[in-house]
Amino acid sequence: MRRLELCAAAVVALILTANAPAMAQERCRLASAEPGAHLTGLDRHGYPLTANGTAMRLVDLRVADIVAADALIARARPAYRVLAESQPDRWGRLPVQAILDDGRPLAEVLIDAGLATVDPGTGAMLCAPELLEREARARAQQRGIWADEDNRPLSARDTDRLAAREGEHVLVEGRVVSVGERARATYLDFSRRWRGGFTVIIPEEIWRDLLERGIDADYLSDRRIRVRGVMLDWRGPAIELAIAAFIENLETGSSP
Template identity: 35%
Template sequence: MPHARIIAARHWVLACNLTLFAIGAAAPASHAAPCMFAELGEGRVSDIVDARSFRLSDGREVRLAGLEAPPDEYLTAAVEALGTLLRDRDIVLRGDDDAPDRYGRQRAFAFLTGGDQPVQIGLLKAGAVLRGIDLADRDCAASLGLAEDEARTARRGLWNIRTVIKNAESPDDILARAGLFTVVEGKVLSVRQTGTTTYLNFARSWTRGFAVIIPKRMMAVLEGAGINVKSLANRQVRVRGWIEAQAGPRLELTQAAQIEILSGSDR
């Protein structure tokens, strides 16, 4: 890991902590907040497990819904940010399902007791983590997107490091993220259909360049979200998801929340 990146990642820990302190200390808003799902229980945070998970004093492990961890070089800072916000604090858990995931964690939104804003919003506004794609509720997903947009515009936290978003014109750089959640931006050069699959190609060489895979089942989903796939050629987009290593780097769309049109949108 380059020494300069270590210094940069550590440098913004203080900025994150100050932002999170301000958010945590703020008085609850008077209007109804998004992501206010059914209550799933409450507890006191005893340990921070990783950048998006923590353990309650009764032994339950909670995985924060709607978030993904930042690149490896920023993980330590992200864990510290989560600890600043939640360690030794009383919280209320909310969600649409309290069934544990395959790792035994409860997936939920966490609210500081007495607050009506999920801690996910605070972490995203501080630039400590990335917005995930695991939310079906559009209003809730939109609120997380706005929080991330705010941090990116202000260049807070990890958004102060320009290499967080990968350039679609640098396939080798994207391939290095194979198997990892990654954000990529670039211009769609062509939209091609092969059989039941549609491809957004970001390079002339479709075998080596970066491409987004859109299964047939996703076409109606994207249209329902106001995205005309065939019109994406020559438009600048931002996509996020897990990178697959095939002939070139690939990213499959499974939800509309994975793609944002940055220019020339007719949405």
């Protein structure tokens, strides 16, 4: 069974990992490193601490096990670099990427250990979409937080459990029953019930991005996918897609 899980994780096809736009690559460019710039730990909310007290956030991930991740960072004291083209978020936090002394990105280490999940936060894209595959492997092997069943992906059909997670960042898996394209948003429904079933809301600009890559209503209809985001109460449990890469194809066929 474990071999099957690992194989399934290995063949997860990410819809939007290839051919990243040049603009996205530019926005993920790192500024020059400052001498002595390193992280010293995490605060109680999972945000990085530095010797000079600069407010920061880690790019591409949400720390889930703050105690274990803080101990790792305090021990390793990884160097960090700020994204060159990014501005502080509304809380004044600068987006940073950190590297351990052995050259490994801190994001990969935390994801591999099951101490963090993939999440761009207030960013509009992932700088390292391959982290989704690493997270899938950690989840299949039940490392870190994935050993707890409550942290694993929820079924799109289990609406009671979904509703109980309102306000939380969750992963949901299921088969798309219908796709409704509207002027300001597109809706992926996972039930034939108009009210009460799980829905993914895709804002207009993200839907445009998907269409440009050949991912349309026909492609998504009747396809098993995984999505992630904050659970909302709309006409039932719902997630509003934050970035296009947060639709993952769970089919074994080829991706566009």
